[in-house]
Amino acid sequence: MLFRLALLSLVSCAVAQDLGVPLTWRKFNNSRPLSERITIAQNAINQMTPQLNSATGEFNAIGYWQSGNVWSVLANQDHLAGTTTNKALVLNNLNLVFSRWAHYDQFGTMTMLCGGPKPHCTRTEHTATPRCWRMPSTFGLMSPASERINCFIFILGSQLASVITAAEASAGKQPNKAFAIKSTCGGATMAGGVFWRPTTDDQSVNSITTGLSAFLAEYTKNATYTSAAILSANWIKAHNINANNLVLDTVNAADCTTSPATWLFTYNSGKYIEGLNVLAAVTGDSQWTTLMINILNSAVKTTVWQGSDGIITEGVSTTSNNDGVGFKAVFIRGIHEAWTRNPSNTALTTLIHSYGDVQYNALLDLAANGSTYSSNWHGPPQAFTSWGQLAALDVMTSNINTN
Ligand SMILES: *[C@@H]1O[C@H](CO)[C@@H](O)[C@H](O)[C@H]1NC(C)=O
Ligand SMILES: *[C@@H]1O[C@H](CO)[C@@H](O)[C@H](O)[C@H]1NC(C)=O
Numbered sequence: 001m002l003f004r005l006a007l008l009s010l011v012s013c014a015v016a017q018d019l020g021v022p023l024t025w026r027k028f029n030n031s032r033p034l035s036e037r038i039t040i041a042q043n044a045i046n047q048m049t050p051q052l053n054s055a056t057g058e059f060n061a062i063g064y065w066q067s068g069n070v071w072s073v074l075a076n077q078d079h080l081a082g083t084t085t086n087k088a089l090v091l092n093n094l095n096l097v098f099s100r101w102a103h104y105d106q107f108g109t110m111t112m113l114c115g116g117p118k119p120h121c122t123r124t125e126h127t128a129t130p131r132c133w134r135m136p137s138t139f140g141l142m143s144p145a146s147e148r149i150n151c152f153i154f155i156l157g158s159q160l161a162s163v164i165t166a167a168e169a170s171a172g173k174q175p176n177k178a179f180a181i182k183s184t185c186g187g188a189t190m191a192g193g194v195f196w197r198p199t200t201d202d203q204s205v206n207s208i209t210t211g212l213s214a215f216l217a218e219y220t221k222n223a224t225y226t227s228a229a230i231l232s233a234n235w236i237k238a239h240n241i242n243a244n245n246l247v248l249d250t251v252n253a254a255d256c257t258t259s260p261a262t263w264l265f266t267y268n269s270g271k272y273i274e275g276l277n278v279l280a281a282v283t284g285d286s287q288w289t290t291l292m293i294n295i296l297n298s299a300v301k302t303t304v305w306q307g308s309d310g311i312i313t314e315g316v317s318t319t320s321n322n323d324g325v326g327f328k329a330v331f332i333r334g335i336h337e338a339w340t341r342n343p344s345n346t347a348l349t350t351l352i353h354s355y356g357d358v359q360y361n362a363l364l365d366l367a368a369n370g371s372t373y374s375s376n377w378h379g380p381p382q383a384f385t386s387w388g389q390l391a392a393l394d395v396m397t398s399n400i401n402t403n
């Protein structure tokens with residue numbers, strides 16, 4: 001079944017995509033000048049930073065991985081605005097967080113590649129879930145260079161511990177797992193998949209842990225990492241894309257069972273889109289760009305997480321935090337990467353610009369209370385919440401560029 005779906009998605013890749021902007025989208029343009037967009041985004045950040053817990057480097061009322069996303073957007077804000085407004089805060093707090101945990105891991109175990117938690121884990125899984133900061137966005141801010149190298153080593157070690165190599169797939173055994181793994185699922189090799197958790201009994205290979213490794217190849221220019229990134233990109237392509245070109249969640253490496261077809265989350269497509277853009281740049285192989293465009297075009301138009309107005313409806317939670325609230329921020333960051341990496345594809349950049357403006361205008365028109373934003377992007381405005389603010393930050397900062 002999975003194999004058939006994978007074949008279908010390959011077939012659809014060959015069809016030229018209509019990247020047109022749906023005319024039903026609400027307000028897909030914007031005339032705010034650059035200086036105003038920079039101010040709007042920085043003002044949103046300035047509402048978040050008072051929530052910093054200076055003892056932990058995390059923010060009140062949101063968790064570890066969500067706090068990591070705040071640091072990412074602060075770094076991106078300086079990068080896109082050409083400022084150093086947030087630099088010291090980012091540096092000091094990343095150094096604080098990194099000093100608090102061995103391998104930067106809150107849970108004291110070797111972590112996997114940076115990902116995010118799943119909204120559907122049981123409580124037990126949840127507390128044991130390893131998470132880590134999404135470091136690539138902040139590499140450029142880290143000094144001295146040895147810190148960046150430490151990050152590379154960390155990610156390498158993490159990946160080596162949790163990735164399934166070609167030899168391991170063939171042998172049906174991964175050295176850090178206490179169970180036999182399937183060599184193939186649905187006829188495709190399991191090589192390149194990255195386990196969700198490093199514990200010896202965790203059987204889940206999922207898209208969010210598998211989708212990232214191209215950054216390491218780009219920063220190091222080391223062919224070992226390029227090969228690993230290609231293997232992982234192929235794993236998602238073969239196993240975890242549905243017939244509508246949306247990235248699925250999990251495959252069980254012990255028995256090939258999959259997460260339900262309805263487990264569709266923006267961040268799985270977003271992180272893969274981001275990784276494929278980097279991989280296309282590293283390899284010069286246009287198949288990754290083609291695949292990325294198909295997924296992006298589907299993801300911004302699917303009815304799974306937006307209506308005909310185009311406004312994202314995933315992660316609406318006005319009274320309490322949950323992991324899903326932060327997913328759309330990861331998605332927005334991923335499609336921003338596509339915007340920066342494909343300047344000559346004007347149909348694509350127009351689509352991303354328009355989708356970004358839909359979210360931007362919704363937040364500003366429907367969900368804003370001063371410079372604070374509800375996690376319900378259709379509104380109404382409400383009093384400040386850390387998680388609502390987190391979800392909005394990437395929209396504000398990305399629109400400095402994409403508008
Ligand atoms: C979008 O463009 C139209 C036509 O140029 C214009 O009338 C409208 O004011 C613009 N909307 C925004 C939000 O800038
Ligand atoms: C590339 O990375 C591998 C794995 O860490 C390492 O053994 C090798 O020395 C690296 N190559 C270069 C040229 O740095």
Ligand SMILES: *[C@@H]1O[C@H](CO)[C@@H](O)[C@H](O)[C@H]1NC(C)=O
Nearest residue numbers: 369370372380381382383384
């Ligand atoms: C706007 O935020 C303030 C401060 O958090 C709050 O007191 C007020 O009720 C909010 N307004 C609305 C319309 O929710």
